[in-house]
Amino acid sequence: MSPASADTPRLDFAGSPVNQSLSADDKIELYRKMVRIRRFEQASLKYYNAGKMGGFLHLYIGQESVAVGTLSLCGPNDHNITAYRCHAHALAVGMSMNECMAELFGKATGCSKGKGGSMHFFAPDKNYWGGHGIVAGQTPLGLGLGYGLKYKGLEGCALCYMGDGAVNQGAFHESLNIAALFEVPVVYIIENNGYSMGTSQKRSSAFRGCLAQRAEAYDMDWDLVDGSDLYQVRAKANIAMERARKQHKPTVLEITTYRYYGHSVADANAKKYRTPEEIENYKKNHDPISLWQRRLIEEGVLTEESAKEIDTAAKEEAAASVQFAEESPAPEVSEIMDDVYWETDNDTEASKIGRHFFND
Numbered sequence: 001m002s003p004a005s006a007d008t009p010r011l012d013f014a015g016s017p018v019n020q021s022l023s024a025d026d027k028i029e030l031y032r033k034m035v036r037i038r039r040f041e042q043a044s045l046k047y048y049n050a051g052k053m054g055g056f057l058h059l060y061i062g063q064e065s066v067a068v069g070t071l072s073l074c075g076p077n078d079h080n081i082t083a084y085r086c087h088a089h090a091l092a093v094g095m096s097m098n099e100c101m102a103e104l105f106g107k108a109t110g111c112s113k114g115k116g117g118s119m120h121f122f123a124p125d126k127n128y129w130g131g132h133g134i135v136a137g138q139t140p141l142g143l144g145l146g147y148g149l150k151y152k153g154l155e156g157c158a159l160c161y162m163g164d165g166a167v168n169q170g171a172f173h174e175s176l177n178i179a180a181l182f183e184v185p186v187v188y189i190i191e192n193n194g195y196s197m198g199t200s201q202k203r204s205s206a207f208r209g210c211l212a213q214r215a216e217a218y219d220m221d222w223d224l225v226d227g228s229d230l231y232q233v234r235a236k237a238n239i240a241m242e243r244a245r246k247q248h249k250p251t252v253l254e255i256t257t258y259r260y261y262g263h264s265v266a267d268a269n270a271k272k273y274r275t276p277e278e279i280e281n282y283k284k285n286h287d288p289i290s291l292w293q294r295r296l297i298e299e300g301v302l303t304e305e306s307a308k309e310i311d312t313a314a315k316e317e318a319a320a321s322v323q324f325a326e327e328s329p330a331p332e333v334s335e336i337m338d339d340v341y342w343e344t345d346n347d348t349e350a351s352k353i354g355r356h357f358f359n360d
Contacts, residue, residue, distance in 0.1 A: 016235035018073065024301045030072060030230060031296060031307070034064040034289045036314045037088045040097055043318040044087070044104055044118075048265050052326070053104045055117040057265040060088040063257040065288030066191050067092045069233030070159060070255075073241055077156025079127040079145045081138045083163060084119035085191075086131035093126045097321035107328035114331045115339060136162060136169030139188065143175045146186030150248055157244030158186045165196030165204065167211050176252070180218040185244035187237070190254040191227075197263040198273045212254035220250055227257035228286040231295075258282040 013019060022030075041059045048057045060067070067088040071080060074093075082089045090100055095111060103110030104118055112120050119133040129145065132138040142160025149156045166172055167190060179186050190211055196204040205211060215222035221243065225236045233255060240251035260279060262270025271279075296302035337344070343351040 011232075013229065013231040013235040016231070016238070018234055018238040019231050027296055027299075027301050028306075028310075030068055031289070031292055031302065032310050032314070033068045033072075033092055034292065035310055036097070036317065037064045037068070037091050038289060039311070039314040039318040040091060040100070040321070041087060043322055044101070045261070045265060047322060048104075053118070054106060055119070056084070057104070057118050058085040058263065059259065059261045059265065060085055062260045062282065062287070063191060063193060063227065064088060065230045065233055065292065066189070066227050066255050066257050067161075069230045070189060070237045073234060073238050074127070074159070075156065076127075077149060077154045077245075078159065078241070079129060079149070079156065080159040080161070081129040081142045081145060082131060082161035083135070083138055083166065084131060084133045085163065086119065086121050089161065090121040090123065090128065090131075093123060093128045095121065095123050095126065095128070097317055098324045101318075101321035102325040102328050105325035105328070106330065107325055108331045109324070109328040113335070113339065136166035136172045138162065139166065139169070139172045139175040142186055142188070143179055143184055146179070146184040146244070146250070147182065149185055150183075155245050156185065157241045158184075159189060159241070160186055161189045161191055163196065164190055164192040164194070164201055164211060165199075166190075167214065168196075168205055176215065176218045176220060176250070179250035180220050183248040184250055185248045186250045187240045187244055188250070188252045189237075190252065191257055192254050193257050193259045195259075195263065195273070198267060198269055200273070210254050212252045215252035220252060222252040222254070225253055225255040227255040228288050228291055230288060230292050257288075258286065 038061055041061045044057060045059060047053060071089065071092040074080065080089060087100060099109065099111040100121060103112055103114060103116060103121060106114045106117065108114050112122055119131050121131040122128065129141065139160055139162060142158050146158035149158065192211060194201055207213060210224050212222040212224055223236050223240065226232050237253060240253055243249045243251055260283065293302060293307050297304065339345065
């Protein structure tokens with residue numbers, strides 16, 4: 001597959017079968033999910049800066065179409081896993097703002113009982129396996145999810161998300177090698193926001209056309225996707241996901257996107273390694289929510305008034321989640337050793353002798 005270039009005519013992916021099957025309500029729901037993510041993240045930023053949260057906070061503002069577009073294609077046997085910029089994926093799979101915000105506040109009502117924080121959202125009941133803080137640490141785990149599907153004979157795929165900085169980690173390349181050798185139904189999604197922490201892609205990664213092209217070294221399919229175009233995200237991701245489900249073939253997708261803020265809120269140099277003009281250009285010309293709203297209005301699916309109502313509802317929901325988090329209890333000190341090892345939580349024989357992983 002060849003990467004898109006600046007000279008390539010912009011294609012309209014609205015006519016792809018997977019997008020033609022969308023009803024008006026489906027399209028509005030995609031818009032609602034993106035708006036909810038943005039309002040949740042903005043509320044998170046406000047209260048992180050107010051000192052209500054500990055640890056790090058990696059915001060997804062500007063990238064909403066990637067998580068929403070790809071995860072909207074998932075069926076009952078599809079699983080997903082991501083890195084530490086994980087709030088959007090959590091909300092996109094159906095986790096509530098309350099449990100997510102409470103986790104940010106470190107409260108017992110949080111999705112990880114207040115013990116995980118921003119980087120460790122989980123919902124196994126929704127086939128969502130987290131939030132992982134180690135760069136590329138989720139890539140072999142995503143491989144394992146895909147292998148498990150194949151081993152059980154289930155028709156599904158594993159979506160494994162990462163930032164562009166993760167492609168230089170050894171674990172990622174080891175995972176690609178095994179995925180290709182064993183024909184594992186996994187789709188690796190590079191959310192390329194242009195910067196590995198504070199370092200531009202051109203200064204951090206060696207490549208010819210694009211990062212996804214590295215898949216050719218493993219005889220693996222790959223594609224480059226415009227992350228600001230929700231129709232394109234869904235159309236191209238669907239091809240990769242069907243390839244995984246039907247043929248047990250892995251794919252690397254590189255989805256170009258952008259983050260408005262720094263690598264994390266603690267990134268004090270976010271406005272120094274990129275120009276204000278660059279950030280403003282993305283907001284003005286490539287913002288996925290604005291572009292999707294404009295498209296739906298053109299299609300007669302959405303109105304300015306209904307868009308404002310959706311936005312107002314999302315703001316109110318985010319504000320309510322903050323109140324829920326503030327009013328929730330903190331974890332009990334007595335539970336500090338819970339949820340560390342499955343064996344001890346379940347009082348197995350191994351837990352009684354202290355040998356959890358090795359025999360004599």
